[in-house]
Amino acid sequence: MRLLLSLLLLFASLASVAEGAQRFEPTLPPGYAPDKSTDEGGLWYQVERFEEQLQTSPHIIRNTALTEYLEELVCQLAGDYCGSIRVYLVKNPHFNASMYPNGMMHVHTGLLLRVANADELGAVLGHELAHYLRSHSIDQWRNAKKSLGIAAFIDIGLAALHEDLHGLARDVATVGLMRYNREQESEADAYGVQIIATHGYDPAASVSLWKYIEAERGADKSKDTSSIFFATHPKVENRIARLKQHIKRYGKNPKTDETDLDEFQNLVVAEYEGLMDEQIALQEYEQTAEMIDRHAAIGYPDSLIKFYRAELHRQRKKFGDERAAIDLYRKAATFERTAARSHRELGYLYIKHGLNDAAKDAFESYLEITPNADDREMINFYLETLR
Amino acid sequence: MKKISILALACMLAACAHYSLAPEGAHTVQGMSFVSTTDWNKSSLRSGAKSEVWTKDGERLNQLTFIGGIKDGQTIFTSRSKELPMPEFRANMLPNELMELVVTSLKNSSGGELVIDATNLRPQRLQGSIGFRFDMSYYDSNGLARRADCIMVKKDDRLNLIIFSAAGMHYYPKEAAEVDSIFSSLQL
Structure with a gap:
């Protein structure tokens, strides 16, 4: 048993060394769409129906300077894949972003108060893009299907997709449809760092963001473990340690685009009352105090x-x-x-x-x-x- | 057995409420006396221990929620989530805080994700007391536009309130005059 454990640990450390040195490539071509008769085609069909509902949902913010900015940044980071990605800004004060197999990306408004600048925002978007570029959703969907049994899975999957928008994000994650495994999350972290570093953003932003998130969570001892986000993502401390390894490979990008940085912060400041009123209403006072301290340090x-x-x-x-x-x-x-x-x-x-x-x-x-x-x-x- | 419990669960989820007639006329609900000018249906659903729900066309289309006798330290709706606790009523709360109490309670009853626009906070003179009233508009989690009208009255350090909420189209304006008349007739 002990031998097995040591072998596993050895394997895990070798894998992480290999991953650290790896340069990631997408596993799908630009403009990719699966054959409709395949299982992947079926998954896409369901997600596309959901996206159609979303297009008229009042819970989505559209056509603002902030959404335009997000779209441009995603497009820039996605490069050749720009045409495959659609980003939706969801009115939700919690910290999250998510990626669907057909290129639909959700960014919660709560994220905007937690990233300090364009680099940190880029770090999250790069991570989500990495999930898409490495086809994580379909891989995970197939795994979940195997483990649950097809009939049960389809039932739960369909029920989840017919839920409302806010419920959907939760239920989809619950049934494992979109819940990436730890390896996928780690790969998305590493690939995300690669994406932002190669587009001129500071790769260290991924670490500063996670340090802040850790501080915000640490501010409140009463709750954390039940959050779906934290249940499905790697432990923050481990994550920071591994991200530091990844960013070493890229060094620091010179700040050539200062105005870009200011633009994001200005856009957040322009919408600040609306975003912050929703945050304060969560009654998470210690976390919000941590957040305001950070905003003061940024210079809001x-x-x-x-x-x-x-x-x-x-x-x-x-x-x-x-x-x-x-x-x-x-x-x-x-x-x-x-x-x-x-x-x-x-x-x-x-x-x-x-x-x-x-x-x-x-x-x-x-x-x-x-x-x-x-x-x-x-x-x-x-x-x-x-x- | 399994089938029965699934049925029971489905019934709970689908809100299999039962109803009794609340005829037009004088009523006292949760310690609040008022006069209705049309018939309503009293539902078996509740939003908390000290509540009663009336509807005309089904709770999702329109409902009058009566919540009475909330003491210092109590919540107006039952808390369901540790992550998102219901805010507590304090006897020294002023109207602006009472409005925030109701808004946050409603938000938290829906995962904290509803964006509720609360406006027109104003006093309403009632027989023997002063109430405070305000309007709300929001989209529910299904994306349906809803409107609500809320009256709050503090008496002996206890909070009493009635919330009328309905689908913004048709169902809200249809009952607006009746609700206004019920609110205006309120006595504690």
Whole structure:
């Protein structure tokens, strides 16, 4: 038994050395589509039906500067395969991206708050593209079919595909249709690094992103293991160690395209409130605090950093949080972008603390900035009763 | 045996609710008194221990959810996920926080992924008290556009609320006047 284990370990380490030195090539040609009569053709058919539903789904963000940017970046990284990949930005605050066998790629909005720059975004997209280029989905689908028995598999597979969009992502992963195995994930990591490095992006971005993800998860001890994402992906520590091996081969690319980097960050900043409101609503306060710290370090606008730190304190409602929220809102209220919402929240917090005059002033400031606010009746009610 | 349990599961998933008539007139539900001007169907479905659900055409098309007597520290819907716990009601919450409580509870009842637009927070004068009311619009997980109208009343540090939610097309506007009249007649 011990001998077997040592042999396995030896084999695994040899395999990883071999993988580290390997230069990956795609296993399918550009424009690939399987014969419809094959099992792969059948899988594609199901995924294509799902993609059709997705095209009219309200849960997809379309035609924004951010989606255009994503499409361009994916196209650039995919090279000759650009025409085979379609990227969909899914409204979902969780950290994830996924790749389907027919070239459909999903990127969650939650990813955009977690990648610091175009390099880190590229690292995730490169990883997903690698799954496509190495035909991981069909390989895994065939494995799952073998182990489950064909009849049971088709039943579960079809049920999953008829689920709604949000349910689908979960159920498909649950039945193993899209759940890549550890080897495939490791290969996608290595190939992903190759893809971004050869397109002028910093290969070290894959490590900085995973370090951050680890920090965010570490911020909350209460939950992690049940997340499908983490259940199906390699252990973060192992992953970072192996990614470091891969990036050594490429060295650091000189930053020739600074404007590109700024463009992504600016696009995130432009959509920041919408993205962050959804993140805060998850009530994952420790993780969100970690995220805001990172955004501050990146250099996202001070107004947004102060305002969302205030929001975090106000919504967490632990001892001392309201005081901290008031201090931060006061600062955020001095910036044009966050003034209105800050004044309104200050108004409510002052009422809680019995500071009626201050509350009145804050509400008046709020209505001065946004006289047509949809909650003006509520604010006017307080302005009248706080006399 | 296996077949029976599969049937039972299918029944649960398909929400095999049963119904009884809630005729037009005066009612008291979960401690809230009001007057309806049309007949409704009381469903056996619940969203939590202190709730009751009424519908006209089936819960997915339109439903009135009554939730009454929520105490400090309690949730308005039953928590189903440790990953995504339901937010708790606090007796000192102001209307903006009550609105966030309802919105986050609804989001979390659907995996935290619904993007809910909550607007028009406003006071509503009721007999003997002040309630707070707001509107919601969102797409459910099937991509169906839904609208909702919610009234919240705090009494003796307990939260009472009614949420009317319906398919945005036809089913919401069809009952809007009736719901407005029920909300306006609310007494605690």
